[in-house]
Amino acid sequence: MTSIAIAPVRADGFFSALAPRGKAVLLALAALAVCLLFSFPVLWLMLTSLRPGTGVYYVHRGTEFTIDNFHEVLAQEIVLKALFNSFMISTLATVLSLGITATSGYMLSRFKGPIPNAWFSSIYIFRCVPYVAWVLPLYFVTQQLHIFDSYWGLLLPHVAVHICFFSWIMKGFFDGIDPSMEYAAMVDGCSRWGAFWRVAMPAAIPGLTALAILCWLYTWNEFLFALILTAHETPILTVVMAQFVHELGMEWHLMSATAVIALVPALIVTLFGQRYVIRGLRV
Amino acid sequence: MADVLLTNVHKSYGHVLAVKDINLDIKDREFVVLVGPSGCGKSTTLRMIAGLEDISAGTIAIGGRVVNHLQPKDRDIAMVFQNYALYQHMSVRDNLAFGLRNRRVPEKQIAAAVDRAARMLSIEPLLDRRPRQLSGGQQQRVALGRCLVRNPKLFLFDEPLSNLDAQLRAQMRLELKELRQRVPTTSIFVTHDQVEAMTLGDRIVVMRDGVVQQVGTPLELYRKPVNRFVAGFIGSPSMNFITMRVAAQADGFTLNCEGLRFELPARLFSDLGRHVGQSVCLGIRPQNIRLGGAPGAGYLRLKGVLMVNEQLGHEQLLAIRAGASEIRIAGIDPDLSLSAGVEIEAAVAMEHLHLFDSD
Numbered sequence: 177m178t179s180i181a182i183a184p185v186r187a188d189g190f191f192s193a194l195a196p197r198g199k200a201v202l203l204a205l206a207a208l209a210v211c212l213l214f215s216f217p218v219l220w221l222m223l224t225s226l227r228p229g230t231g232v233y234y235v236h237r238g239t240e241f242t243i244d245n246f247h248e249v250l251a252q253e254i255v256l257k258a259l260f261n262s263f264m265i266s267t268l269a270t271v272l273s274l275g276i277t278a279t280s281g282y283m284l285s286r287f288k289g290p291i292p293n294a295w296f297s298s299i300y301i302f303r304c305v306p307y308v309a310w311v312l313p314l315y316f317v318t319q320q321l322h323i324f325d326s327y328w329g330l331l332l333p334h335v336a337v338h339i340c341f342f343s344w345i346m347k348g349f350f351d352g353i354d355p356s357m358e359y360a361a362m363v364d365g366c367s368r369w370g371a372f373w374r375v376a377m378p379a380a381i382p383g384l385t386a387l388a389i390l391c392w393l394y395t396w397n398e399f400l401f402a403l404i405l406t407a408h409e410t411p412i413l414t415v416v417m418a419q420f421v422h423e424l425g426m427e428w429h430l431m432s433a434t435a436v437i438a439l440v441p442a443l444i445v446t447l448f449g450q451r452y453v454i455r456g457l458r459v
Numbered sequence: 460m461a462d463v464l465l466t467n468v469h470k471s472y473g474h475v476l477a478v479k480d481i482n483l484d485i486k487d488r489e490f491v492v493l494v495g496p497s498g499c500g501k502s503t504t505l506r507m508i509a510g511l512e513d514i515s516a517g518t519i520a521i522g523g524r525v526v527n528h529l530q531p532k533d534r535d536i537a538m539v540f541q542n543y544a545l546y547q548h549m550s551v552r553d554n555l556a557f558g559l560r561n562r563r564v565p566e567k568q569i570a571a572a573v574d575r576a577a578r579m580l581s582i583e584p585l586l587d588r589r590p591r592q593l594s595g596g597q598q599q600r601v602a603l604g605r606c607l608v609r610n611p612k613l614f615l616f617d618e619p620l621s622n623l624d625a626q627l628r629a630q631m632r633l634e635l636k637e638l639r640q641r642v643p644t645t646s647i648f649v650t651h652d653q654v655e656a657m658t659l660g661d662r663i664v665v666m667r668d669g670v671v672q673q674v675g676t677p678l679e680l681y682r683k684p685v686n687r688f689v690a691g692f693i694g695s696p697s698m699n700f701i702t703m704r705v706a707a708q709a710d711g712f713t714l715n716c717e718g719l720r721f722e723l724p725a726r727l728f729s730d731l732g733r734h735v736g737q738s739v740c741l742g743i744r745p746q747n748i749r750l751g752g753a754p755g756a757g758y759l760r761l762k763g764v765l766m767v768n769e770q771l772g773h774e775q776l777l778a779i780r781a782g783a784s785e786i787r788i789a790g791i792d793p794d795l796s797l798s799a800g801v802e803i804e805a806a807v808a809m810e811h812l813h814l815f816d817s818d
Contacts, residue, residue, distance in 0.1 A: 354542060356541070357544045359511050359538070362510075362530070362532060363509060363532070363537060363558075364557050365562055366532060370561075378546075381548075
């Protein structure tokens with residue numbers, strides 16, 4: 177006697193059983209839920225920044241709103257100075273890092289031999305060191321070089337970290353660009369450097385833009401280096417924000433207002449560049 | 460325009476020898492094709508001529524000037540790449556003008572040269588487009604235009620047709636031939652496709668494992684291949700090879716293998732005397748075998764059983780089994796009805812036999 181195995185009939189899933197309109201509504205609701213989840217802290221921060229100092233613990237039920245917090249923080253010289261410093265250091269660190277990272281990534285992508293290998297190994301080793309472990313040695317180095325609490329004292333560590341983190345990503349971008357274009361340029365009259373500058377770099381612009389945005393945002397938001405490597409001469413926004421919590425109390429309303437002000441440039445950079453970030457990181 | 464001379468050119472990557480002792484004399488205005496299977500060193504040779512690879516030993520001279528230590532930009536060459544290598548961030552017009560701008564040619568002359576090349580290749584309507592907006596064939600034309608516009612001493616082509624579909628490839632082959640008649644610059648063309656090599660080349664260089672196997676005109680290579688590799692590589696369908704044992708007899712030699720025995724006269728095959736008692740490889744082109752009995756004394760008879768036939772429309776290809784050997788026959792009348800298992804009698808003229816050392 178033979179036995180017949182009957183395959184179990186697969187029931188249609190809930191999602192596939194829905195009408196197309198139902199699917200769209202469900203997806204929209206899911207997207208909304210995710211957006212709310214991520215935007216909730218930001219909305220809370222904004223609400224806090226608009227509450228008087230006495231109302232910050234009742235953000236969810238108060239009705240009194242004010243923009244005095246913004247007036248107060250923007251009247252403080254240290255906040256304005258910190259805004260300027262943060263902007264300058266983020267921009268300079270981005271420009272310097274990208275200049276070095278682009279050539280470093282190109283070398284790692286296109287050249288083989290002892291020098292690229294040694295460079296690759298160094299980057300790898302530096303990446304293995306926990307970020308926090310760099311801070312104390314860097315404090316002593318900046319003291320020794322008399323660049324503590326200056327632009328250079330903060331710029332150089334940032335650039336060093338960016339080179340280690342972004343050289344690999346840049347290598348990936350150049351790996352995705354056909355080297356034949358550079359060979360064609362070399363045959364067409366360019367030197368190797370000319371081929372890099374005139375053909376490979378323009379082709380890597382989406383990747384470079386993505387990295388520039390990531391680099392700028394990373395430096396703008398960075399706290400630890402700024403806390404340890406700067407003092408009164410070069411105030412940085414993230415550190416100034418933290419100083420609203422002091423021995424006399426916690427000025428959440430002022431801290432929130434400063435944070436909202438700090439959000440604006442970051443938001444502009446992100447909105448301007450998100451297209452490039454998505455395209456660049458897809459390479 | 461210039462002649463190209465390669466003398467004892469070697470290329471090695473560490474212990475791996477990519478190209479071994481190449482000697483090649485390419486005449487002015489000649490179109491030479493380097494052909495061979497993947498990894499045979501043909502593209503490496505081309506890249507060494509272009510200056511994109513250093514050479515490990517030997518000399519390369521273009522137009523009488525040794526270029527070993529010159530950068531690609533100083534060799535006065537132009538190159539078409541397999542994937543066209545167009546500058547994606549530039550328009551077609553700027554792609555064509557790029558080389559001339561690098562040489563600081565006045566803009567007026569550049570515009571005239573670009574227009575002339577565009578007209579020659581019928582790409583005038585495409586001049587303001589970006590490369591990604593073009594089809595494969597159009598990109599190929601732009602890549603050719605980029606070469607033409609500079610009027611260099613030497614054209615180098617690195618498998619430029621291999622990314623195109625079969626129909627477009629055939630069309631581009633014709634266009635290349637036509638273009639060559641109008642612009643007879645010395646050219647070196649690399650391909651793995653023997654049809655391209657046969658149709659385009661004034662001379663063909665067959666390479667294998669970094670070593671040149673034979674240099675000759677397409678007909679020389681087809682009719683007088685120097686070894687089994689060249690014989691098998693050139694011609695489609697590939698040549699039939701049968702390993703046979705040589706024995707001497709009164710007025711000649713016999714070749715024997717399972718199911719086949721051929722008698723060859725000593726006056727035509729005197730070289731076989733050195734191989735008596737040994738094995739040789741007998742090569743017969745499928746096109747040289749005709750169906751039916753031997754029409755005369757200068758023919759060898761083949762008998763076998765039909766395994767399969769392939770209908771191509773303009774001809775049929777047959778595969779027959781004769782003893783332990785499988786023999787392919789080409790050029791059969793497409794209307795001839797043959798079914799598998801039927802006994803086939805065929806003949807081949809002795810002048811079409813090729814004998815090679817048995818591997």
